[in-house]
Amino acid sequence: MIIIFTDFGVNGPYMGQMKASILNVSTTSKIVDLMCDAPTFNVRASSVLLAALREHMPSQSCVYLCVVDPGVGSPRKPICLNCDGVWFVGPDNGLFQKVIEGCNHVEAFEILWKPSHLSHTFHGRDLFAPVAAMLDAGIAFDKKTIPVASLQNCVEKDRNDTDIIYIDDYGNCWTSLTSNMMDPGGNLKVGNITINHASYFSDVKVGEAFWYVNSSGLIEISVNQGNAKLKFDLKIGDHIEKL
């Protein structure tokens, strides 16, 4: 199974071109679009999101094809990682940092294989998709081991921001806080407003805001049958205060 995680958007030909590129190499691969609206150009938020989503995915053998790559065309390395038996393919720009931090055993490789045609701006289609397909199909390709410590980071060591990293179509606002960073007695502050914990949407009145541990293990600010993004005028990157 190949799982795609990108910031390409739900529109346009990019996802389709990547899928055709996969099926061109490996006609029987199963492909799942996990997400194609990861925070655009935002490698740190995407890294937090990817690690959280991965935690709650089936643990069977699979290949994550991940492309949030504002530096495409620059000399950043193409890499693939074996993280506790699961493969990740994408750019060496810090996108996998949070996944790596959550793993016991990681092997890192620079991808040396090159396609016959490599466009300047779409390595997702031309390079990463065929590599993911070869990994999924068990086809060998040219790569070399590199130290995990040599990989790029997306977050400085002591930085520990609490901010909005994703907003879904309902207007639910996902924060960078994982479930172990909050206990149910704690509150969040959004601007001047204090937000309490609830376990379920139906635990609060229609229209009322609350925070909870979402189904991917992140702290999320929601409004029961409403839109937290609109209610609090939130956007990706907005700071959230922990009380």
Add this chain to the structure above:
Amino acid sequence: MIIIFTDFGVNGPYMGQMKASILNVSTTSKIVDLMCDAPTFNVRASSVLLAALREHMPSQSCVYLCVVDPGVGSPRKPICLNCDGVWFVGPDNGLFQKVIEGCNHVEAFEILWKPSHLSHTFHGRDLFAPVAAMLDAGIAFDKKTIPVASLQNCVEKDRNDTDIIYIDDYGNCWTSLTSNMMDPGGNLKVGNITINHASYFSDVKVGEAFWYVNSSGLIEISVNQGNAKLKFDLKIGDHIEKL
């Protein structure tokens, strides 16, 4: 074939997480996203839409995985229904009422099977998707027969609203009227404006509004090569008068 009908939105990881959950149980299941922008939180409109769409789908063996579930986490039952040989899986909140009304023979079951991990807010991924996969793959799971009459309704018996239940990306406005509720000589009134019938888009001038029986058997208000939603400032829930 598993057919997904939800209000999860085209963005975000929810559809991908459900698909991975299906493939984790049944690796060879075919999955079709019928719709992931059903009217948000609106069980009645979603019920009308689901029944209409189902009428025009292939009649072969399939499983509908349906999640429009504003009460997720509350004690509403998880159910599956066999409706004239086709399976429906989802919450017991009235979502299947209109499908049931259109069927000859319905068997209803409460789902007793529980996954090893059930999140508070994403029963689509954790419970309904694996059940749909088991139904599709012919894997037995724990369930018990319940009376069809015990299921929740989404519409009171004598309520018979005519309203907008869906608006597509072209701005075409789908109403809750089915084709047998209008004859071609009838008109619709939107605000102060009377709208006549036409059979085809090309039967009216570019920019002209008309109503017609859409390809799912519902009465729809459209503008030839234009946008009815913008032209008449319509939104889901707006009342439409039958003249």
Add this chain to the structure above:
Amino acid sequence: MIIIFTDFGVNGPYMGQMKASILNVSTTSKIVDLMCDAPTFNVRASSVLLAALREHMPSQSCVYLCVVDPGVGSPRKPICLNCDGVWFVGPDNGLFQKVIEGCNHVEAFEILWKPSHLSHTFHGRDLFAPVAAMLDAGIAFDKKTIPVASLQNCVEKDRNDTDIIYIDDYGNCWTSLTSNMMDPGGNLKVGNITINHASYFSDVKVGEAFWYVNSSGLIEISVNQGNAKLKFDLKIGDHIEKL
């Protein structure tokens, strides 16, 4: 492999209904959504886009199911074309003109086969999808050879507009210029502003605009980590000057 190219939008049931219709005929067909937000009602722009996208797709045996069809319901012919061994299925309204111009050998057929139910407005689901499935599965159906010269055109012979034909979710603006129409020394003019060439996003500063040959071989106007559509207030159809 069946590759879908439409203007149906990412929302709504249309793509799902087409896929169910394909799988009803040919249960093992691989389906790739290449694009479902082709320029709405805009056959000329869609034709340029389809030809450009096709150039960079895998060259293996496949069937393009293409529906940009503002005249659906009118007497325009349903056709299928064999273009250098690749099949194209859709309406005879000029949509395939640019593909044909780029091919060495084209055979054109009028589709005579009719489904048991043909709605007025959704030939994509009722007619074109089953035909694509039959072509993909090698199932014969009723069709007759017609002269390629008899097909409808979408562009008059001496018209040679330079305009925006597509805008992606990042705000990148695709023009109708193919790579051979510009050399790197040339500039584009958008309103009063002159835009220079760069090869890569990372060749210019964050926030700076440039034009480049995109991964589908078209000249595109972009802003490094920004949004060209918003920066220059561009929309599909806007004229671009070549300096």
